[in-house]
Amino acid sequence: MEGDSSTTDTTQLGITGEYMTGGTYVLQTQDDDGDESFNDHEDGNGSKDYFREQDIYLPIANVARIMKNAIPQTGKIAKEAKECVQECVSEFISFITSEASERCHQEKRKTINGEDILFAMSTLGFDMYVEPLKLYLQKFREAMKGEKGITPVAVSEGLGEELTDDSFTGQLPAGLITADGQQQNVMVYTTSYQQIPGVQQIQFS
Amino acid sequence: MSGKNMEEKVEQATDRKNISLPMSRVRLIMKSSPDVSCINQDALFLTTKATELFVQHLALSSYKNGSGKETNTLSYSDLANAAEESETFQFLTDILPKKILAREYLKSLEEMEKVDDNL
Numbered sequence: 473m474e475g476d477s478s479t480t481d482t483t484q485l486g487i488t489g490e491y492m493t494g495g496t497y498v499l500q501t502q503d504d505d506g507d508e509s510f511n512d513h514e515d516g517n518g519s520k521d522y523f524r525e526q527d528i529y530l531p532i533a534n535v536a537r538i539m540k541n542a543i544p545q546t547g548k549i550a551k552e553a554k555e556c557v558q559e560c561v562s563e564f565i566s567f568i569t570s571e572a573s574e575r576c577h578q579e580k581r582k583t584i585n586g587e588d589i590l591f592a593m594s595t596l597g598f599d600m601y602v603e604p605l606k607l608y609l610q611k612f613r614e615a616m617k618g619e620k621g622i623t624p625v626a627v628s629e630g631l632g633e634e635l636t637d638d639s640f641t642g643q644l645p646a647g648l649i650t651a652d653g654q655q656q657n658v659m660v661y662t663t664s665y666q667q668i669p670g671v672q673q674i675q676f677s
Numbered sequence: 678m679s680g681k682n683m684e685e686k687v688e689q690a691t692d693r694k695n696i697s698l699p700m701s702r703v704r705l706i707m708k709s710s711p712d713v714s715c716i717n718q719d720a721l722f723l724t725t726k727a728t729e730l731f732v733q734h735l736a737l738s739s740y741k742n743g744s745g746k747e748t749n750t751l752s753y754s755d756l757a758n759a760a761e762e763s764e765t766f767q768f769l770t771d772i773l774p775k776k777i778l779a780r781e782y783l784k785s786l787e788e789m790e791k792v793d794d795n796l
Contacts, residue, residue, distance in 0.1 A: 528702070528705055528706045528709060529706075530698055530699065530702055530703070530706075530728070531699065531702070534697055534698050534699070535698075535732055537697065538697060538698075538729055538732040538733060538736070539732055539733075539736040539751070541733070542732070542733035542734075542736040542737045542740075543736055543737055543740045543751060544740075546749060547740055547749055547750070547751060548749055548750040548751070549736075549750065549751045550750055550751060550752045550753060552752070552753045553739075553751050553752055553753050553755070553756055556753050556756050556773065557732060557735060557736065557756065559772055560731075560735060560756070560769050560772065560773070561728055561731065561732060562706050563768065563769060563772055564728060564731050564768075565703060565706045565707060565724060565728060566706065566707075566709070566710050567768055568724060568727065569706075569707045569710045569713060569724070570710050570711075572720070573710060573711075573712055573713050577712065582714050582715055583714070583715040583716070583717050584707075584713065584715065584716045584717065584720045585717045585719060585720050586717070586719030586720050586722075586723050588720060589719075589720045589723045589724055589727070590723065593727060596768075597764060597765045598727070598731070598765065601727050601730050601731075604730065605723050605726055605727055605730070608695065608722075608723075608726045609719060609722060609723060609726075611695060612695070612696075612722050612726075613719075615695075616718075
């Protein structure tokens, strides 16, 4: 819904790079065989179903754009740095999620909620994000509320319950006779984007 | 006419949501953590938004701290330095090892051997 489209572009799904630490050579190459998976590592048995958490990344284009907007306009970003931040991002998400999940478990809850996330951030040294995030959440909620008014609402059971036989009597136009000579009840329900307490009838005469 | 207004409303709502990262992908990453069962909408949004803030934070900190004056470019080593020097970004040190050139590594190996010889 944010324009995320699946991509087979290697550069968007993963990274290619070589790193050397002081003690060991760390060589990383990642091949994408062109499939839709987010997993950049080929398993021995060719399975693409197993994703290690560090193999799933956010699209590099989105990440790069955010980086670009953060640094001074004249600044540039090395390709390797973009790929690296991509990894860092997944690490960050996992970092926060684990902490929030732990708290959830401690309190015997199954669903991670907003409070858990904010608490995790505070605990892990990202306290400075908390206040801005609360504001963003507010705006997000308002935006979602607005959208609910736009998306069609399923017909509620309440509407069905009001359809009793009694509601038909006395409301039929006397002269409504179809071609085959049978009188028919004609009820037309308007599709509305809001729940309506009663049923609207349109009668044809 | 009314259709067009509806489209505008949806667009405005999306802008107001104000995120530039795909929440579906964020959810995928979150769910890959062990023992995570359900994530509610607020949590997903907050994580996504926080990730944006994180990217901005990391990029800017690294850039400012780095050799930007000369090269004007944010490089990998800027990020690695930020991870090492900042407490906030220390959780990244494992995935941001500092790089050294092969010849420097070999040189330091030689020096270590010399020390061993002297012992």
